[in-house]
Amino acid sequence: AQKITQTQPGMFVQEKEAVTLDCTYDTSDPSYGLFWYKQPSSGEMIFLIYQGSYDQQNATEGRYSLNFQKARKSANLVISASQLGDSAMYFCAMRGVGNEKLTFGTGTRLTIIP
């Protein structure tokens, strides 16, 4: 069974500061993929970044980077230079080997303060 844990239900961050959203996972699969999604109040799920378990380097996509620490089973999302538009729910998710289903964490509500 796979499990995703997001321990921060809510975070408040000053605009232009960097923010780290925590995500830890548990799986027995030798190969897996980790995802981060942003969900604004309108409800759609916006893909942010992906990290494969065998990727040697941490994934980066613009202002988003993933701090992947395999031994610690953590996949934290780092948002640099936060903007007001970053205020949303953020979900960490995992897909295991031979399984197309995504398992989601409980999410973190990020609020950027002007």
Next chain:
Amino acid sequence: GAVVSQHPSRVICKSGTSVKIECRSLDFQATTMFWYRQFPKQSLMLMATSNEGSKATYEQGVEKDKFLINHASLTLSTLTVTSAHPEDSSFYICSARASSYGYTFGSGTRLTVV
């Protein structure tokens, strides 16, 4: 990029009636689609996996007779909430795997049963 179109975005129905939600992949073929339910301020819970041309696979605890899923073509999957009751009020969202690792989500349907 891969787009999944979901309709309707909002629906209000009377208790006891049925509601159909459609998800279409616009620029790619989706052999598999996933249906999620999300209660306010909670995470996405997978309800079922929809496979083109075959029966859907339901998650434990999901009533297959209440939530009918049809995936008749490579671009269309539908979720019908039958005999809806107020407790079925929720946010329903579909997704499809659009690439080797990417999942594209529909914009979601907010169902209110009165």
